[in-house]
Amino acid sequence: MLRSRKLARRWPEFEFLSNNLVESHRLLGENGETNRVSHIPLFSILLMSAISSSRILLLAGLVLACGAVAAQAAQPNVVLVMTDDQGFGDVGSHGNDIIQTPTLDQFARNGTELTQFYCSPVCAPTRASLMTGRYFYRTGVIHTSRGGARMATDEKTMAELFRDAGYVTGIFGKWHLGDNYPMRPQDQGFQHSLVHKSGGITQPPDQPNDYFDPLLWEDGQPVQAQGYCTDVFFDGALDFVEQNKDRPFFVYIATNAPHTPLIVDEAAWKKYARLDQNESTAKVYAMVENIDTNFARLLKKLDDLKLRDNTIVIFLTDNGPQQNRFNGGLNGRKSMVYEGGIHVPCYVQWPAKLKEGQTISSRRAHLDWLPTLIEATGIEADLPHQLDGVSFWPQLTGSDRQPPERNLFFQVHRGLHPEPRHNAAVVGARYKLVLNVGSFGQEKLADVPPPRRTGIQLFDLEKDPGEKQDLAASMPQKVDEMLAAYDAWFADVKSTRNFETPPIVIGEKAEKSTLLCRYQDGYYEGDRHLGWNVDVPQPVLVQIRLNQEAKKGQKLMVEWLGNITAYEIEDLPHPGAACQLSRGSGRLDVWLQTEGMPREYIKNNSTTGDVVVNLVGD
Numbered sequence: 001m002l003r004s005r006k007l008a009r010r011w012p013e014f015e016f017l018s019n020n021l022v023e024s025h026r027l028l029g030e031n032g033e034t035n036r037v038s039h040i041p042l043f044s045i046l047l048m049s050a051i052s053s054s055r056i057l058l059l060a061g062l063v064l065a066c067g068a069v070a071a072q073a074a075q076p077n078v079v080l081v082m083t084d085d086q087g088f089g090d091v092g093s094h095g096n097d098i099i100q101t102p103t104l105d106q107f108a109r110n111g112t113e114l115t116q117f118y119c120s121p122v123c124a125p126t127r128a129s130l131m132t133g134r135y136f137y138r139t140g141v142i143h144t145s146r147g148g149a150r151m152a153t154d155e156k157t158m159a160e161l162f163r164d165a166g167y168v169t170g171i172f173g174k175w176h177l178g179d180n181y182p183m184r185p186q187d188q189g190f191q192h193s194l195v196h197k198s199g200g201i202t203q204p205p206d207q208p209n210d211y212f213d214p215l216l217w218e219d220g221q222p223v224q225a226q227g228y229c230t231d232v233f234f235d236g237a238l239d240f241v242e243q244n245k246d247r248p249f250f251v252y253i254a255t256n257a258p259h260t261p262l263i264v265d266e267a268a269w270k271k272y273a274r275l276d277q278n279e280s281t282a283k284v285y286a287m288v289e290n291i292d293t294n295f296a297r298l299l300k301k302l303d304d305l306k307l308r309d310n311t312i313v314i315f316l317t318d319n320g321p322q323q324n325r326f327n328g329g330l331n332g333r334k335s336m337v338y339e340g341g342i343h344v345p346c347y348v349q350w351p352a353k354l355k356e357g358q359t360i361s362s363r364r365a366h367l368d369w370l371p372t373l374i375e376a377t378g379i380e381a382d383l384p385h386q387l388d389g390v391s392f393w394p395q396l397t398g399s400d401r402q403p404p405e406r407n408l409f410f411q412v413h414r415g416l417h418p419e420p421r422h423n424a425a426v427v428g429a430r431y432k433l434v435l436n437v438g439s440f441g442q443e444k445l446a447d448v449p450p451p452r453r454t455g456i457q458l459f460d461l462e463k464d465p466g467e468k469q470d471l472a473a474s475m476p477q478k479v480d481e482m483l484a485a486y487d488a489w490f491a492d493v494k495s496t497r498n499f500e501t502p503p504i505v506i507g508e509k510a511e512k513s514t515l516l517c518r519y520q521d522g523y524y525e526g527d528r529h530l531g532w533n534v535d536v537p538q539p540v541l542v543q544i545r546l547n548q549e550a551k552k553g554q555k556l557m558v559e560w561l562g563n564i565t566a567y568e569i570e571d572l573p574h575p576g577a578a579c580q581l582s583r584g585s586g587r588l589d590v591w592l593q594t595e596g597m598p599r600e601y602i603k604n605n606s607t608t609g610d611v612v613v614n615l616v617g618d
Contacts, residue, residue: 075248076350076377077311078162079237079298080369082130082252083291084123084174084200084259087321088343089328090288096326098275099285103296104315104347111313111349112358112396118365118408118427119319121334121341121440123199124149124176125412126318126366127254131157131177131188133370133389135409137493140502141177142416144199146524147533151177151188152502156384158370159189162250165379170240171195172233173254179205179520181510183502186220190252194218194236197520200259201229204519204607211256211263228265230257230287234294238301245305253298258287260322281325309351312376314369316346331467335440337410337425338467339432350376353397360395363427365408368392405429407482409489415443416523418499420490422448426482431475432459432467433482443526456483503535503585506542506613516588518602518609523587528601529609531559531589536581540615545576547610548602550592557599559589566593578616588613 089096093105120126120136124144128136132155139155142148159169170192175185176199185193194216197206201214209215211229215222218236225232237253257264262283268290272282295315302308320341321327322334332338346364348354353376367389374381375393394401411424422445426433434457439448458472458479472479504521506514516522522529544558549572556567556575561584567577575592590611593599602609 075165075167075379076352077241077249077251077307078167078373078377079241079251079253079302079311079313080130080158081295081298081313081315082127082254083288083317084254084256085284085319085322085334086258086288086291086317086345087325087327087333087340088330088345089326090258090284090317090321091345094328094345096328098272098277098326100289101292103292103299104345107295107299107313107315107349108345108347110356111347112354112360114346114348114360114364116361116363117316117344117346118342118363118410119316119344120366120410120412121319121337121423122412123174123259123318127174127176128155129365129367129389130369131155131159132385133158133367133387134385135367135388135489135493137411137418137499138385138388138496140497140500142418142499142501143412143414144176145203145520146414146416147501147521148414148416149176149178149199150183150502150504150521152497153182153187154384156382157189158373159185159250159252161189161370161374161379161381161383162248163189163191164382165248165377167248167250167379168192168244169250169252170237171252171254172237172240173252174200174256175254178502179517180504180514182505184220192219192240194223194233196229196256198517199520200256202261204605205515205517205610207607211261228290230255230290230294234297238297241301241305241307245307255291257291258284262287264290280323284321284323284325312348312350312373314346314348316366317344320344329466332437335412335423336437337423337434338437339461339465342410342425342427348396355398358398360392362392362395362403363408363429364392365389372396407485407489409486411490413440413442416499416501417443418490418494419445420487421445424486424490426486426489427461428482430460430462431471431478431482432461433457433479433486434459434467435486458482501533503533505535505537506581506588506615507537507540508615509537512615514613516611516613517607518611519605519607522609527603531587532611533586534588535585536583539583540581541578541617542581543576543578543614543616544590545574545612545614546590546592547612548575548592548608549573550575551594554592554594557589557591557593559587560584561586 091101091104093108122144124141125136128139128141128151132139140152163169169190171185171190172194175195179197196216202209214225214229216225237251264283264286268286269283272285302311320333327340330340330343332340334341371387371389371391372393375391390403392403408427413423421435423439424435436453438452442448456472457470459467516532518529523531523533550569556569556577558565558579569575
């Protein structure tokens with residue numbers, strides 16, 4: 001366990017937050033864990049029938065216990081490592097002769113490399129697909145912030161599947177699929193969690209914070225870590241492995257590095273600066289080298305515990321690089337659906353089952369890992385929804401059974417109302433259709449200026465992996481074919497939830513204190529923040545506190561289910577009010593306003609305008 005420290009020491013300017021940001025639900029050991037028991041061999045049944053009844057119960061218990069232990073021992077452990085904003089070219093084995101990643105390079109050579117592996121072009125969408133095996137648009141996730149990065153709880157995650165199969169589950173690092181009940185990692189199958197909030201350390205509401213000695217959340221409780229964030233997350237994961245070495249485990253290590261802000265030891269990045277790398281690239285390379293060092297520690301721990309042989313270890317990244325730098329000859333970067341934004345490194349080892357030094361060149365994606373792991377581990381998977389992913393376990397094991405050819409679809413942009421053909425792509429076995437790439441930052445395609453509204457492009461990835469030659473004009477039939485496939489896909493994923501994001505729940509069964517972050521979870525129309533989508537299952541009395549200093553004469557305005565109430569403010573630095581929230585689902589909005597004056601909207605990405613909702617009473 002990490003050493004705890006009161007939030008007041010990290011949020012001195014926001015005293016009201018320091019007393020209310022304590023999440024109390026711990027799910028470790030509260031999820032009704034069950035261990036799968038292997039079938040009792042026939043000889044054991046015959047043996048029990050031949051001895052006295054007084055010994056039958058004892059022997060049966062021993063056989064059952066041994067069977068359970070044997071079943072657990074036979075089940076492979078799973079360790080999934082995913083880094084943040086590390087591009088295809090950010091490893092030495094992809095032609096980068098500057099960056100130092102010896103462990104990852106050797107891991108790729110000695111294991112299996114998926115040379116044509118894809119993910120979404122930004123963070124939360126990739127994580128939703130990885131966890132569910134489904135296109136993220138089906139899961140309630142729309143993009144990365146402003147109310148678009150919350151996953152619906154009826155989606156069954158990889159963690160829930162492994163937990164239900166008797167595994168112990170832990171996450172270390174970045175979740176980015178919901179900071180509030182019921183969307184937190186501890187609500188979604190992780191029995192132990194050590195995470196930061198939002199999309200990255202120092203992003204609202206995770207302010208102020210730092211990559212060194214960061215404030216983190218362990219099983220819902222604030223803890224003050226000691227050390228560099230990547231080291232801390234791997235430390236936590238290695239301790240978890242040590243503690244659970246005698247039972248099957250699923251470990252998800254999702255580093256926030258090398259995501260911005262680019263904070264790393266000065267000596268580490270200046271080593272790369274002396275190799276003629278600009279400061280941002282030098283810092284990224286230093287952050288990745290640190291990941292490589294920690295990855296080596298992970299493999300050594302598994303070796304020391306004699307667990308390596310029967311542990312599936314996977315390494316991948318969540319999207320392309322945020323900054324312009326070497327990317328292995330691929331075009332584009334993060335947020336774009338060009339290859340540079342969605343084609344990423346992916347390696348796997350399982351010494352007990354998989355050959356060394358093999359490659360898979362067919363196109364696989366983030367949503368394929370869940371069905372692949374289900375097949376690889378043999379766990380029973382009670383899935384509430386149909387998967388979009390396809391298992392490539394036969395390819396990993398060299399089976400003659402090959403997955404069918406198919407199209408992969410990618411799209412993401414700002415706003416909660418996705419539009420067709422907006423920053424989208426269809427990746428087939430050979431050809432790739434690209435639609436209006438580079439328009440991620442705009443909600444409406446019509447608002448994207450022409451130079452970035454590229455229209456329809458077609459590339460032959462077999463001959464042109466760098467996407468230099470547009471074939472759309474010369475191959476109209478192929479364009480029409482792939483457009484039809486895209487249009488059918490878009491209609492299909494839209495029909496799942498109609499792009500509706502799940503609400504934050506406020507009430508007795510949720511959290512006693514709920515933080516509503518404007519930047520991460522607010523509802524926006526353009527650049528105007530208009531509150532939060534929440535669900536109140538039962539009428540509840542709450543104390544609302546707004547993180548914004550009021551001016552004399554202003555009132556605290558609270559809107560719930562279309563009804564607006566103005567409250568007098570007694571404490572100008574910390575405006576708040578006691579409110580009765582009636583049962584319902586809708587928009588909860590809180591703001592300051594001077595009578596007779598128009599409402600002023602906060603437009604910066606800060607914690608100003610955040611709200612804490614405390615339940616009043618027991």
